[in-house]
Amino acid sequence: MCGITGFAERSHDAETARKIVKGMADLIAYRGPDGEGYYVDDQVALGHRRLSIIDLEGGKQPMFNEDGNLVVIFNGEIYNFQDLRAELVSAGHTFATKSDTEVLLHGYEQWGKELPARLRGMFTFVIWDRASHTMFGARDIFGIKPFYYYNVDGLFLFGSEIKSFLAHPGFKKELNEERLPEYLSIEYIPNEETMFRNVFKLPGAHMFTWKDGRMTVERYYDIQYHVDESKSLQEWEKIITDTFSESVAAHQIADVEVGCFLSSGVDSSFVVNEVAKGTPHVKSFSVGYAEEKYSELPYAQEFSREIGVPSIANQVDADQFFEANRVIQWYLDEPMPNPAEVPLYFLAQNARKYVKVVLSGEGADELFGGYPMYCQAVHFMDYERKVPKPLRKCAGKIARKLPEGFKGKHFLVRGSQEPWQRYLRANYVFADPAERDRYLKKDYHSPRPETFFKPYFDKVSGLDEPTQLQWVDMHTWMLYDILLKADRMSMANSLELRVPFLDREMLDVALSIPQRYRSGKEETKIALRGAALKQLPESVAHRKKLGFPVPLNDWLREDKYYNMVREKFTGPVAEQFFNTGELLRLLDDHKAGRAKNMTKIWSFYSFILWYELYFVNSAPPAGVYGK
Incomplete structure (x- = not known):
């Protein structure tokens, strides 16, 4: 696991370029504190920061092929690299190292642009062909590992994190x-x-080619459902169990110790239990709060005792939470107001004291049907099957005129809409865009947020609604929220996080399972829970998802933290973008208990902190690696 960055242009002074690319890599040094390496010629500069996991001595990057024509930098892990290596050796290729990185070089020689589709793992990589002056790169099918680029006026910048671009004098930093x-x-x-x-x-599952200032982006893999109705639920449970066991084994390949994150839910418990079969004393890591009603620690520690694995836990208090949030907004690159990122940061920080690699349960909900809104979608699917569209439209029109307290009003209104119009994540913070716009100083003439998701729904319009939601979540929520914060919070602490549910073989199983075995009207992850029930204590297999709950709702009512937020809500950044009177009303209503505005407050607050860091101070805050 590493950090990559670099740039390309028609020509540059190599000595100057080397200094620049080193500065770019230094800004993401925490992604790879074990080593650094650079390649520079008169057109390209490549930088690499290494976290040594496989082939600790021989895996240094940038890495070259035999004749030195191809050079690669790579972030991630290729879990089928040994199989690919054997295939390439049979084809006549000679390997100089035992690392998975070298498979990319010889694989590109052998298969060209067909290489990414052959890879099983999490990755982004860039290969520079010195002879043809062509750069080629790709991102894994799920988008587990990040990749950003900037291609303006002949300058092409790329990197694992946007902040690396700040060190290039040609980067024009502007707020979108x-x-x-x-x-x-x-x-x-x-x-x-x-x-x-x-x-x-x-995007995930995409590759790019850059040559002479022109960049082309292409999809190399498409996630498509191919449901198999021939198998029973019990057969699917067995397939999940067997496939998951193999995936976990593949994700444990490392030359360093591997641990596990453990929350109270079925996904991480399934991971820990599977790892413990072959590694009885695997270390599990959990995080919680002194406020017990928000803490997952009692459940996680009880499970650890039941299966006999060491449990290492830490707690986060309000002072730590607020202090860390500023540093976290820097690590994230873009503002993100998901409070779950804060305990995840402290969880990774604690785990890094003991191990370099952890396995986690991300992705199980999206692949196997784990969110409550998938159950709601089953109800809408049944409603649409039973009631003709004209009647649903008429019922929705009438329901809109009913008083707010009328039972069933919202179901009838939403039942008259298309799936993309009632997609809950589109209005995750503000149910009504008009309410959101009251806080903005400018009229951005922005379309309703759900319209951004319509293109995704259009691509899978032939699927049933719960399955549509899963597919859209895989390409949006999972990619831009779940995986982003998992990558940033782990790498901020120089910790590699692996996700065995997000595996090519597990995906193939998930895409084959009938919808009725994924989500019902009341139950989520039906087949996955069934598989887990045969492996785990019943209390764990049926435990509802908590998802890193935080006491932020309560803390924002305490004077100390209320005043912290109030200071930002009356500051110059807030004055620049928002109607501060409305912000203060939002905050005061929450403190007085007149409303629960935590999510909205944290969205504004996180943006203000982020903007201060990147556009006012333009420097990492104290506490960042290397400061």
Whole structure:
């Protein structure tokens, strides 16, 4: 696991370019504190920071092929590299190291642009062909590992994190202000754009080619459902168990100790239990709060005792939470107001004292149907099956005129809409964009947030609604929220996080399972829970998902933390973008108990902290690695 960065242009002075690319890599040094390496010629500069996991001595980067024509930098792990290596040796290739990195070089020689589709793992990589002056790169199918780029006026910048671009004098740093409304509604921008103008995300399952200033982006893999109705639920449970066991084994390949994150839920418990079969004393790591009603620690520690694995836990208090949030907004690159990132940061920080690699349960909900809104979608699916569309439209029109307390009003209204219009994540923070816009000083003429998700729904319009939601979540929520914070919070602490549910083989199983075995009207992850029930204590297999709950709702009512937020809500950044009177009303209503505004407050507060760091101070805060 590493950090990569670099740039390309028609020509430059190599000595100057070397200094620049080193400065870029230094800004993400925490991603790879074990070593650094650079390649520079008169057109390209490549930088690499290494966290040594496999082939500790021989895996240094940048790495070259035999004749020195190809040079690669790589972030991630290739879990099938040994199989690919054997295939390439049979084809006549000679290997100089035992690392998975070298497979990329010889694989590109052998297969060219077909290479990414052959890889099983989490990765981003860049290969520079010195002879053809062509750069090629790709991102794994899920987007577990990040990749950003900037291609303006002949300058092509790329990196694992946007902040590395700040060290290049040609980078024009601008706020992508038109996307502020979407950020406030959704918590992230649900497409390739970022909060920096002209900086884009390379989507998961995509590759790119850069040559002579021109960049082309292509999809190399498409997630498509191929449901198999021939198997029973019990057969699917067995398939999940067997496939997951193999995936966990593959994700444990390392030349260093591997630990596990453990929360109270079935996903991480399934991971820990599987690892413990082959590694009885695997270390598990959990995080919680002194406020017990928000803490997952009692459940996690009880489970650890039951299966006999060491449990290492830490607690986070309010002072730590608020102090860390400023540093966290720097690590994130873009503002993100998901409070769960804070305990995740402290969890990774504690784990790094003991291990370099952890396995975690991310991705199980999206692949196997784990969110309550999938159950709601089953109800809508049944409603649409039973009631003709004209009647649903009529019922929705009538229901809109009913008083707010009328039972069933919202179901009838939403039942008259299309799936993309009632997608809950589109209005995650503000149910009504008009309410959101009251806080903004400018009218951005932004479309309703759900319209950003319509293109995703259009691609899978032939699927049933719960399955549509899963597919859209895989390409938006999981990619831009779940995996982003998992990568940033682990790498901020120089810790490699692996996700065995997000594996090619596990995906193939998930895409085959009938919808009725994924989510019902009341139950989530039906087949996965069934598989877990055969392995885990029944109390764990049926435990509801908590998802890193935090006491922030309560803390914001305490004077100390209320005043912290109030100071920012009346400061110059708030004055620049927001109607501060409305912000204060929002905060005061929450403190007085007249409303629960935590999510909205934290969205504004996180943006203000982030903007101060990147556009006012333009420097890492105290506490960042290397400061």
